[in-house]
Amino acid sequence: GENVEQHPSTLSVQEGDSAVIKCTYSDSASNYFPWYKQELGKGPQLIIDIRSNVGEKKDQRIAVTLNKTAKHFSLHITETQPEDSAVYFCAASYRNTPLVFGKGTRLSVIA
Amino acid sequence: DGGITQSPKYLFRKEGQNVTLSCEQNLNHDAMYWYRQDPGQGLRLIYYSQIVNDFQKGDIAEGYSVSREKKESFPLTVTSAQKNPTAFYLCASTGQRGERSPLHFGNGTRLTVT
Numbered sequence: 010g011e012n013v014e015q016h017p018s019t020l021s022v023q024e025g026d027s028a029v030i031k032c033t034y035s036d037s038a039s040n041y042f043p044w045y046k047q048e049l050g051k052g053p054q055l056i057i058d059i060r061s062n063v064g065e066k067k068d069q070r071i072a073v074t075l076n077k078t079a080k081h082f083s084l085h086i087t088e089t090q091p092e093d094s095a096v097y098f099c100a101a102s103y104r105n106t107p108l109v110f111g112k113g114t115r116l117s118v119i120a
Numbered sequence: 121d122g123g124i125t126q127s128p129k130y131l132f133r134k135e136g137q138n139v140t141l142s143c144e145q146n147l148n149h150d151a152m153y154w155y156r157q158d159p160g161q162g163l164r165l166i167y168y169s170q171i172v173n174d175f176q177k178g179d180i181a182e183g184y185s186v187s188r189e190k191k192e193s194f195p196l197t198v199t200s201a202q203k204n205p206t207a208f209y210l211c212a213s214t215g216q217r218g219e220r221s222p223l224h225f226g227n228g229t230r231l232t233v234t
Binding site: 105108110111 | 165170210223224226
């Protein structure tokens with residue numbers, strides 16, 4: 010089955026700097042790669058997703074890149090703000106199979 | 121507003137007791153899921169259901185049971201056979217038609233068993 014590895018497990022950045030979180034996946038058939046943000050005491054919320062027919066997707070300060078050959082994808086957050094502090098999860102799946110999640114990255118943005 | 125409601129937010133039980141966690145959605149989604157979250161472990165799939173009256177085991181189904189009698193509801197029972205039941209439990213749902221649609225999560229139930 011699918012296995013998703015996520016790095017780093019913790020990340021601290023200064024406000025205004027960029028943050029990058031990387032994930033690798035094992036199943037070359039996976040074709041859907043979402044990213045979720047989880048704030049303390051709440052459920053994860055989708056922030057951006059990408060499908061395997063696209064190499065990059067942007068939404069304001071957030072971007073995701075996908076390298077199908079290397080089987081890895083990354084989340085990029087530019088101009089970080091204190092409210093970006095949270096736990097971020099990547100995930101992968103094939104068609105409508107259940108998502109397989111990475112173990113999460115705790116991002117701290119220092120003002 | 122459409123969404124997923126998990127109740128209660130906090131639940132305390134004594135060891136050896138079964139406990140049922142509630143999950144209700146009004147998004148008209150076909151598929152529903154239960155994930156368990158432990159510190160540093162990410163989200164692990166317990167059970168999922170893609171249609172009413174049908175469900176499949178996930179990666180860590182032992183000690184848990186579910187039912188899917190209605191489209192809107194997918195309760196999870198944590199049985200006394202679950203060796204480490206204390207955790208944060210998340211319910212989620214997604215539409216199943218056509219291209220993959222995003223997974224929507226509830227705000228979780230934190231279960232403590234002593």
